[in-house]
Amino acid sequence: MAEQATSEVQHTEQMSFVRKYIFSVDHKVIGKQYLFLSLFMALVAGTMAYYVRWQLAWPETAVPGAGWIPEPTAFSGIIPPEFYNALVTMHGTIMVFFVGMPLLLGAFGNYLLPLMVGARDMAFPRLNMMSFWTIFTASLCMIASFFVEGGSAAAGWTGYAPLSADPIYTGVTWGLNLWIIGLALEFTSFLMGGINFLTTTVTMRAPGMTMLRLPLMVWMQITAAVLFMLSVGPLVAGAILLLLDRTVGTGFFLPGKGGDPLLWQHLFWFFGHPEVYVVLLPGIGAVMEILPVFSRKPIFGYRTIIWSTMVAGVLSFLVWAHHMYVSGMDPNLVMPFSITTILISVPFAVIIFAFMATLWGGSIEFKTPMLYAIGTVTTFIIGGVTGIFNGSPPVDIFIHDTYFVVSHFHFTLFPSVFLGGFAALYFWFPKMFGKMMNETLGKIHFWWTMICFNLVFIPMFVLGMGGHMRRIYNPMQYDFLKPMQGINQFITYSAILLLLGQIPFIVNFFWSMFGGKKAGDNPWNANTLEWATTTPVPHENFDTIPTVYHGPYDYSLPNQNEDWQPQHLEKEPAAVA
C-alpha cells in the first residue's frame, strides 16, 4: 500500500540533477548534505587527534601515517611544536563547529524538524540551502588555512587574546584570519538555520500539532537554536574586533595598546557556554525519542523535561565566567558564577531522572539505537558530575588547565555529539536511506566505541589530578610528569583503538545504504509524524498533511489493541472491559 502511494505522487516539475542533489532546497537533501559534511570533518579532526596523541605518548618521534605532510609543517612524520599547536586548535574547532553542530542541528535538525511538525518543508527553503553552502565555504576556509604561509590557527580553539590578537606570538598570519572568517561564516550558516528552525516550528505545524504535542527532539532543537542565536551576537562582535586587531592594527585585546585581553575571554565564553548546550540538547533530544520507543513506555515527565530545559537554557547565560576563575578577573565574580554553575546541574539531573523513570519497568529492547541512547546518558553523567568539580573554585584552582578539564569536556561533548549522533543515525537511518543498518555490526561498533572511549578518558582524570597540564607539546620535558608517561601511552593506544572502532560503522553505513535490508515505513513502531509518511519520504514529505490527535509518546496505553498510538491516528475506542 505504501509503495503505491509513493508512485502516485507526481512531481509537478522534473528537476535537474544539480537542482535535486547539489543546490537542493529540499530539507531532506540538505540534511543529508550536512550529514556527509560532518562525518567527513569528523574523520579529519579524528586524524588530528591521533597525531596529537602520538606526539604526547612518544614525543618527537615520527608519527606513522604522517610522512606525507610536507616540510616545514612536519618533518618526515615528526611533528614540530608549531604544527602541534595548530593540530590541537583545529581538532577542537572542527569537532565543535564543523562536526557537532552540523551533525546534530544541521543533519538531524534539518531532516527531522519539518517531518516531525508535519510540514512540507522548512519555512525558508532557499535560506536553508544557503545555510548549507555557507558552512561548506566555511569548511573550505578551515581546511585551506592549513595550506597558507605560517600554517593554521594555533591559539587554541578558544583563541585567547593576546595570543590570537597579534601574529608575532604564534607566527600564524593568514591561518588565523581564515579561522576567524571560517567561524564567522559558520555562525552565519547556523543563524540562517536557527531562524528556519524557529519559524518552521512556530508557523508551519500540522493541524492539531500544539506546542505541547511536539516531539521532544523538536523542543530540544528549537531551544538549542534560541540559545545559539542569543549568544552568538557578542562573539561575532568579538570576532570582528579580533580580525581588526590582526589586520588594521587596532588594540581592543592588546594591553600594550590600551585594550583588555580578558574582554575576549568574556565575549568568547558568553557564547561558549550556551554553545555547550547547543550541542548537547539535540543529542539528548535524540535520546528522548529513542528511550520511549525501545522501552514501549511514555516518556516520564514530558512537561518537566521542557521546563527543565528552559531553566537550564536561561542559566547557561549566567555561568560563563566559570571558565575564567584563574584568569585574573575580579575575584568577587567567582562566588556568584560558582553558584549558578552548580545550580545548572539541577535541571539536568531532573532530565536524567526522567530518563531513568522512563526506562523503569519498560519492555526494553536493546537494539543499537537504544544501546547508544543509554550509552549517551551514562557517559554524560560522568561529564556532568566532573563539571561540579570544575565549578567549585577551590578545586578548579588546582585542576584548571589540566587534563582533568580535557577529560571533563570530552565526557560531555563526546556523548552528546558522537554517542547521541550515532543513536540518532542508527535510529533514523531507515527513514533517511530506506534501509536497515546491520545490527551485529552496530553492536560491535557500540561496545568497541564505549569501552575504548572510557579507556581513553578515565585515565585522563588521573593525569589531570597528577597535575598534567593541557596544551603542552612534550610531557617528557617536565620531571614530575615523567612517571605518568605510561598512562599517556596507554591513552594513545586506546585512542588508536577508538579510531579503528569506527571502521565497523563506516562499513555498516555504506554497506547498508546500498545493500541493506529494505526498511518499512515504520520499522520501530514509533508514534511521531516522520514515521507516518512513506519510506523513502516523497518530495513535499506527506501525501496529505496529517492531522494530529494526541501527544507523541502514547505507548502501552491501557485498553488499546496496539502498544503504540501514531500521532496522526485517533485513539481506538476502549476495548470492552
Add this chain to the structure above:
Amino acid sequence: MSDIAAVPQPLQKNGKGMFAGQRQELVINSSLFGLLIFIGTEIMFFAGLISVFMIIRAGTDTWPPAGQPLLPVGITTINTIFLLVSGFTMYLARKAIGHNNTKALTRWLGLTALLGAIFLAVQGSEWVRLISFGLTISSSTYGGTFYTLIGCHGLHVLGAMIALLRVLYKSVRGTTYSSSNRTGVEMCSAYWFFVVAIWPILFVLVYLN
C-alpha cells in the same frame, strides 16, 4: 492497524502554492517572524559591541586620550533628530498602507529614505573630518571603539536603506502593496525601527561620554 500510512490522496495545489490540507491561518507571517528573530540576534550583536565599549572605557583614565579630537556632538545631535524623525515617517508609511493609501505610503517612504540618506551623508562627512584631525581606527582604543561601534551602525543603516529603496521602488510602481499585502513594508519598517532605536543608545554612550 498494521499499516499506518496515511490514506493516499493526490496532491492538489489550491492556487496559492499551498496544498490541500495544509494549515492556512498562520499565527504570524513567517517572513516577518524570521526577521524579528534576526533582529533579536542583531540586538545581541550590538550588546556585545556596547559591552566592549563600556569595559574599554572603564579601563582608560583619559578619554579622549591626549592629542585625539573630541567628537562632533553638536552636528551629530542634529543628525540624531533627523534619524528619529525618519523613524516617525516610517511609522506614518506603515500606517498609510494599513489604510490602503498607496500614495501616502510612497510619500512617507520617500521622506524616510531622504532622511536616512541625510543621516548617512552627515556621518560620512564627519568621519572624513575626524580622520583629517588624526582620529583613525588604529590611533587608539578611543578611535577603534568609535569607528567600530558607529561604523557597524552605519553599515546597518546602509543595509536598511537598500531594503527601503527596494520597497520604495515597488511602491512607486503602484500595484505591489495593499492593506492585505504589506509584508514587505512591515519587514522593512521593523528593520528600520531597529536601526533607529539602537542609535540613541550609541549616541549617548559614544558621543556624550
